[in-house]
Amino acid sequence: MEPLGPFAPLVAVGCSGGADSLALTRLADRWAGARGGAILALIVEHGLRPEAAAEAGATAAALTSRGIAARILPLALPPGPRLQERARAARRSTLLAACREAGTPHLLLAHHAEDQAETILFRALRGSGARGLAGMAPVSVVAEALILRPLLGQPKARLAASLEGWGLAPVDDPSNRNPRFARARLRDAGTAPLDTTGFARRRARHAAEEAARIAAAVRLLPEACAEIDPAALGRDRVARRVMAALIRAIGGGAYAPAEAAVAALLERGRGTLGGARWLGGGRWLVREAATGGWDPATALWDGRFRCPPPPKGFHLSPLGAMASGFRGRFRHLPAAALAALPALRRDHDGKLALVPHLSYGAWESAPFFPLHFAPLAGPVTECHPPG
Numbered sequence: 106m107e108p109l110g111p112f113a114p115l116v117a118v119g120c121s122g123g124a125d126s127l128a129l130t131r132l133a134d135r136w137a138g139a140r141g142g143a144i145l146a147l148i149v150e151h152g153l154r155p156e157a158a159a160e161a162g163a164t165a166a167a168l169t170s171r172g173i174a175a176r177i178l179p180l181a182l183p184p185g186p187r188l189q190e191r192a193r194a195a196r197r198s199t200l201l202a203a204c205r206e207a208g209t210p211h212l213l214l215a216h217h218a219e220d221q222a223e224t225i226l227f228r229a230l231r232g233s234g235a236r237g238l239a240g241m242a243p244v245s246v247v248a249e250a251l252i253l254r255p256l257l258g259q260p261k262a263r264l265a266a267s268l269e270g271w272g273l274a275p276v277d278d279p280s281n282r283n284p285r286f287a288r289a290r291l292r293d294a295g296t297a298p299l300d301t302t303g304f305a306r307r308r309a310r311h312a313a314e315e316a317a318r319i320a321a322a323v324r325l326l327p328e329a330c331a332e333i334d335p336a337a338l339g340r341d342r343v344a345r346r347v348m349a350a351l352i353r354a355i356g357g358g359a360y361a362p363a364e365a366a367v368a369a370l371l372e373r374g375r376g377t378l379g380g381a382r383w384l385g386g387g388r389w390l391v392r393e394a395a396t397g398g399w400d401p402a403t404a405l406w407d408g409r410f411r412c413p414p415p416p417k418g419f420h421l422s423p424l425g426a427m428a429s430g431f432r433g434r435f436r437h438l439p440a441a442a443l444a445a446l447p448a449l450r451r452d453h454d455g456k457l458a459l460v461p462h463l464s465y466g467a468w469e470s471a472p473f474f475p476l477h478f479a480p481l482a483g484p485v486t487e488c489h490p491p492g
Contacts, residue, residue, distance in 0.1 A: 106136055106255050109211055114142035117209040117250070119200050120175070122148065122164035122276035128264035129215035129256060131271055134173055146175040147203050147212075149196045151182060160276045167273050178203055182402070194359070194481075195402035201249035202404065212250040216241055219261045242308060248411065248479045314343045315350065315485075323347065325485060327478045328462050329355055329409045330442035335387035340371045347485075354480040355390055356380025357408025361482070380408075384439060392445035395423035403481060406447050411479040415449060419458060424448040431463050449474055 109116070118133050120126045130146050137144050146168050150161040158179075165175040178199045182192055204212050216224075221240045245252040256264065268275065319325075322337035331351050338344050345368055349361035361367075362379040370378050375385045382393040392409070399406045399414060399421055406412055406421050415421050424431075428443035435443060449459035459466045461476045 106253070109251075109253070114140060114211065115145070115207075115209050116142065116211045116213060117145045117147050117200070117204050117207065118213045119196075119215065120146040120148050120164065120168070122160055124265045124268060124275040125217055125220075125256075125261065126215040127164075127271075127273060127275050128267045129213055130168065130173065132267060133213055134171075144173060145207055145209055146173055147178055147200050148175060149178045149180060149199055151180050151192055151196070153182065153188075153192070164276060171271075171273075176203065176207075191402060198403045198405075201247060204250040210250055212252050214252060214254050215256060215264070216254045217256045217259050217261050217264055221257050240308065242312075246484055248477065311346065315347050318343050318347050319485065323351065325351070325354070326438075326442075328438060328442055328446060329392060329478050329480075330438065330445075331355060331390040333383075333388060333390055335374065338371075340368070344371060350485045351390055352379040352381040353482045354485050355392055355409070357392070357396075357405075357481055359408075359481050382441060384441065389439045389442065391439055391442040395445040395447070397422040397447075405479070405481055406476075407445075408481040409478060410447050410476050412447070412474065412476040416474070418452050419449050420452055421447050421449055424460060424463075427457065431460075431465070435463060447476060 114137050116133055116137055118126070118130045120130045130144070133144050146165070148161050148165055150157055152158070161177050165177055168175040180192075180195050180199060182188070182195060185191075200212060204210070225240045241254060241257065243254050243257055318338065322334045322339075324332040326332065333351075338347065345364055348371060349364065349367045352358075352367070353361040356379040358379050366378055370376050370383060374387045375383050377383070377393050380393050381390055383390050392407070395407045397407060399412070400408070401414065404411055404413070407423075412421075423444060424446045425444050425448075427448070428440055428446070431443055432440060443463070446460060446462050448457055450456060451458055457465065459474055461474065
C-alpha cells in the first residue's frame with residue numbers, strides 16, 4: 106500500500122464477493138480506518154448466472170452492516186465467444202468509471218500469487234514476450250485511477266485465512282472451474298506457486314529501461330500518434346519493447362504484436378503492424394485506418410479514445426477525407442493522424458458537428474462531448490513503487 110502515501114485515503118476496492126476480494130476488502134478497510142480514511146467496495150454483477158444479482162445484493166448488505174460503503178455495478182454482457190475476455194475488459198472499464206464518478210483516485214484489486222503464476226503461464230502458452238512474462242504489475246497508472254495489486258506476493262490460502270472470524274461467507278462462482286475456459290483448465294491442472302520477486306524486479310527494470318528510451322526518442326501525442334527519433338530509439342530489445350507498446354496503444358489493440366514482427370518492422374524502418382502505420386522516414390507512427398466503432402463494454406472508440414456513447418441524433422466516425430480541410434492549421438501533424446481522429450457527425454446528413462482534438466465545434470447542433478486518448482491496453486509505460 107506504500108504507493109498511496111501518507112494521506113487519509115478514500116480507496117475503491119474491486120469486490121466480487123469471492124474469498125480473495127473479500128479478504129482484500131477487510132484488509133483495506135482496516136488499513137484505511139487506521140489512517141482516518143474509508144473504502145468503497147465496488148461489486149460488479151456480470152448478469153451471467155441467475156443467482157448473481159442476489160449474491161451481489163447479499164454481499165453489499167453484509168459489507169454495509171460492517172460499516173463499509175458498497176455499490177453494485179451491473180453489467181449486461183451479451184452471450185457469445187470470448188466471454189471471459191470480454192467480461193474482464195467490461196469489469197475493468199466499469200470499475201474505473203465508478204472510481205471516476207465517486208472521486209476515488211485509487212483502485213485495489215485482489216490478484217494474488219497463484220493468479221500471478223497462472224497469468225505468466227497463460228501468457229507463455231500464448232507466446233508472450235518478455236513484457237508479458239514479467240506478470241501483472243503491482244501498480245498501474247490509467248486515466249481514471251491508480252490501480253494497485255498489493256497482494257501479488259501472498260498465497261491464496263493466506264487470504265482465505267484472513268477471513269476467519271469475520272462472519273461473512275464468500276461467494277463461490279462455479280464458472281471459475283468451468284473447463285470450457287482456458288484459465289479454469291490451468292487451475293484444474295494445478296498452477297504451482299511461484300516466487301514472484303524475480304518477476305517483479307524484471308518488470309521494474311524493463312519499465313525503467315523503456316521509460317528512459319521513450320524520454321529520449323518518443324513524443325506521444327493526445328491525437329493518438331507518436332513522433333519518433335529512429336536513431337535514438339534504436340533496434341535493440343528495449344527498442345522492440347517500446348515499439349510494441351506504442352503499436353498496441355496507437356493501433357488500439359488489446360495485445361502487443363509478436364517481438365519478431367516488431368524487430369522486422371524496425372529493420373525496415375517503415376510499414377504497418379497491429380493496426381498502426383510507421384510512415385516513411387520513421388518520424389511518425391499513426392493509426393493505420395480507424396474503424397470508428399464505439400464499444401459499450403470499454404467505453405472506447407476505436408480501442409483508443411474514451412468517451413460516452415454518442416448523443417441521440419449523432420454518431421462517431423473517423424474524420425477521414427475531411428482532414429484535408431484542417432491541414433492549414435495543423436501542419437505539425439501528419440495527414441494520416443488527422444484522418445484517424447474521431448469526429449461527431451449528425452445522423453440525418455452526416456455533417457461534422459464536433460472534432461474535439463482539432464477545436465472544431467458546430468455548437469448550435471452538438472453538445473459538449475468529452476473525449477480523450479486512453480488506449481485499450483493501458484498506458485505505454487508502467488509505474489512501480491520504490492525498491
